Amino acid sequence: MTGSPYRTALLGTGRIGSHHARTIYREVHGLDLVLLADPVAGIARTLADELGVERAGTDPVAAATDGDVDAVVITTPARTHVDLAAAAIEAGKHVFVEKPMALTVADNDRLTAAAEAAGVVLQVGFNRRYDPGFAAAHTAIAAGRIGQVQQLRSLTRDPGPFTADPTKIPQWTIFYETLIHDFDLLNFFNPGARATSVFARADALVAPGHRDTGFLDTASVSICYDNGAMAVAEANFSALYGYDVRGEAFGSAGMVTAGDVRLTSMTAFLANGVSAGTGRADTELMHSSYRDEFQAFARAIADPAEPVPTGEDNRRALEIALACIRSVEENRPVEVAEVNR
Helix, strand or coil: CCCCCEEEEEECCCHHHHHHHHHHHHHCCCEEEEEEECCCCCHHHHHHHHHCCCEEECCHHHHHCCCCCCEEEECCCHHHHHHHHHHHHHCCCEEEEECCCCCCHHHHHHHHHHHHHHCCCEEEECHHHHCHHHHHHHHHHHCCCCCCEEEEEEEEEEECCCCCCHHHCCCCHHHHHHHHHHHHHHHHCCCCCCEEEEEEEEECCCCHHHHHHCCCCEEEEEEEECCCCEEEEEEEEEECCCCEEEEEEEECCEEEEECCCECCCCCEEECCEEECCECCCHHHHCHHHHHHHHHHHHHHHHCCCCCCCCHHHHHHHHHHHHHHHHHHHHCCCEEHHHHCC
């Protein structure tokens, strides 16, 4: 990549936004972080001072459309993504938006079409595609090394103990914001195929006292694809042993697995037993994948041929999430076509 770095605004400086800001500022070539914005007074300014970013504000829309930026990174709450991405695209900015890009198929398609018409990059934050293990598994699958894909599995177990306030977690978060990663990974591991039907079960097993409010912290999903492959996705909000993200694809000629709860491949065999260190946060276990997805964003701005997760990729994962929600509501298998109208 040549030329000056792309002047970048980051919107949302909470937990994940702060991590992304630090990563871009310290480790990503081609993106120059020049503006931070968060509606909570003071937090963007504090982070800007830490990083030496000159400008900070409390108006994400103003930052998304600022005339002095080339690219926008959106790490605000999921329900704000569409409006901010639409404003940035209309202003001619390249956009990186955390998953999920949108919560409805109509909004998803609107953003995808707008970015195409504007000629700007629209990348969705499916960072697992940039993890070396998951990326290598995809390459092996796409090259036909495991033959015809027959069965797939993906899981996400957030690190425990669970200490969040369930009343502050939006309904259906487990599908829209947690399992959306798994749905994308299953699609990534089954290239060219599309999900056709879903059956989902979900409950509040971690915080059962909030079951009556509609809160869900545990889910298992069965997915069928149009190439005959069958998949399972699982999620839970409290794994006491650490952040656990794994995937598997089984085919007619073999199998690949990827992901590991361990921070490194080191295992200690000692007098008191066998042990390994585990990651206690997504930003700890998956840091390199976050860095590399932003590096890919910079490359894609310079060269539109650079492959990145697109609005269409978000759509395919979102279709599964929406079908899961209907499946849980109606306690039945749901055809993806039912939510794709």
